[in-house]
Amino acid sequence: MTASTTRVRFAPSPTGGLHLGGVRTALFNYLFAHKNKGQFILRIEDTDQGRFVPGAEQYIIDCLDWCGISPDEGPHKEGAFGPYRQSERKSSYKKFAEQLIEQGHAYYAFDTPEALEKMRDTFRSEMNPSPQYDSKVRMQMNNSLTMPSDKVAALIDQGTPHVVRIKMPASTELTFQDMIRGEITFNTDQVDDKVLLKADGMPTYHLAVVVDDHEMKISHAFRGEEWLPSAPVHVLLWDYFGWKDQMPQWAHLPLILKPDGQGKLSKRDGDRLGFPVFAMDWQDPKSNERNKGFKEMGFLPEAFINMLAMLGWNDGSGDEIFSLEQLIERFSIERIHKGGAKFDFEKAKWFNQEWIKRSETTRLLPLVQAILKKNDIEASEEVLTDIIPLVKERCQLLNDFVPQVAYFFHDPVEIDLGSVQPKWDEKKQLFFEGWTSTLQQIETWDTAAIENTFKEAAALAQIKPGELQLPLRIMLVGAKFGPTVFDIAFRIGKEATTRRIAHCLTLLAQ
């Protein structure tokens, strides 16, 4: 490699929600770019007009922004290498395809979809379930290799639909280096004559990646392992164009697998097993199908990317909680795994809990405030600043703040009297009646004062304070959770405390 700057790219297709694996690919790109003080480019691969989904591009940008891994260049942030949408670069691909034809490395093919299907049918056998358009069959097909040149010219003049295919050399060993997997060798006999330019004039992925990676001066190319089988086509193309010395270094990332069973993780698995697969909520504009995102599920972006980084990579130290800055500092391609990793939602939630625990109240406050508002709880900054530290270690997801905080704002609706009734007796009833009236005389309403009167009253009534704390908790919170009861009584105030106790005493007396 030359001493040129590091330039990497994340190149998604705008076809739907942004999958976990996609975010991780973007993350690794981002980490590598920042570690090497290079640039991180977003390129939109929208060459398949049939699969294009409006809104998906902006959604991808929003997801990356939310994750804190925004690109340096992209359709939303023009740099010196635009345009960053492949559909807008259409004209340049044709030129390169024609160059390949002139050099004898590609050819025009006029076969109709029906003709291709017929070819597959005739060659299909038990030994060869999926016949390819390759060196063995191309001379029997309808293309510029099998037709006189004047006929080819005539067909093209008439506007006959045609594609451009690469002419794979026969029986050639092709070797390239992968930064994660080392040396990888293919025999060209195994790869078919891939379509380079489609009938609609759009390039396929194969032509577009090579041309764009070259024109955008990409130095390192990260992509999913599913691309490995077509890598020889790309390597060959770099060679044919005469750019081989500028070819990016490849890194084929391991896949993220289903938690159960096998295969790569899909959005269906999320629906099936009850966890998100997309970074943020995504609603398909055509089907209106809605898929939940990690963001809306209550994940902190810090936790989300931390979790993703640890799926297929680690720094060898045993540490697991890393900020984005720490990830940049410690990231290394050598420590990326070769094998796929099964996604574990439980572990993902643990990462989030760790991040909630470690986050400053000021970080959490606006997020919690927004979630509460959605649940019809208007909470001031002052109050939340006071309450968040009390409950944050009890929350795995940001949404958990709702039940953990709700009883500070309104009387519990559901009251778990079942936990109290079995051991409830008149003695306790009298205790609470008595204590409620002594509460009225407390001058400085604070946690210590409340706790003191409670313990004194308990001693007087000859009941262990512990036996009374659970009932009190149920009265104030409605259930068995939350911080110390006296902390809660202090925050909700004297009036609410006595009201909630009285209400429960009435219920228990029935």
Place this chain on the structure above:
RNA sequence: GGCCCGUUGGUCAAUCGGUUAAGACGCCUCCCUUUCACGGAGGAAUGAGGGGUUCGAUUCCCCUACGGGCUACCA
């Protein structure tokens, strides 16, 4: 079927020929706490199988098995 990639506890994983095979999640027990969490102390649980190479293999090589990916005018 073919090709390519992979394989350490249930899951994420450390080890870069010599260790009692780390650590984390989850699970279980106990402590703290008469709530829920947090925290602390323990526990169960791992090198797919078979051949080599080597004084010595989880580690290197080969075979098998298993898993995954690809095999579209989708990316």
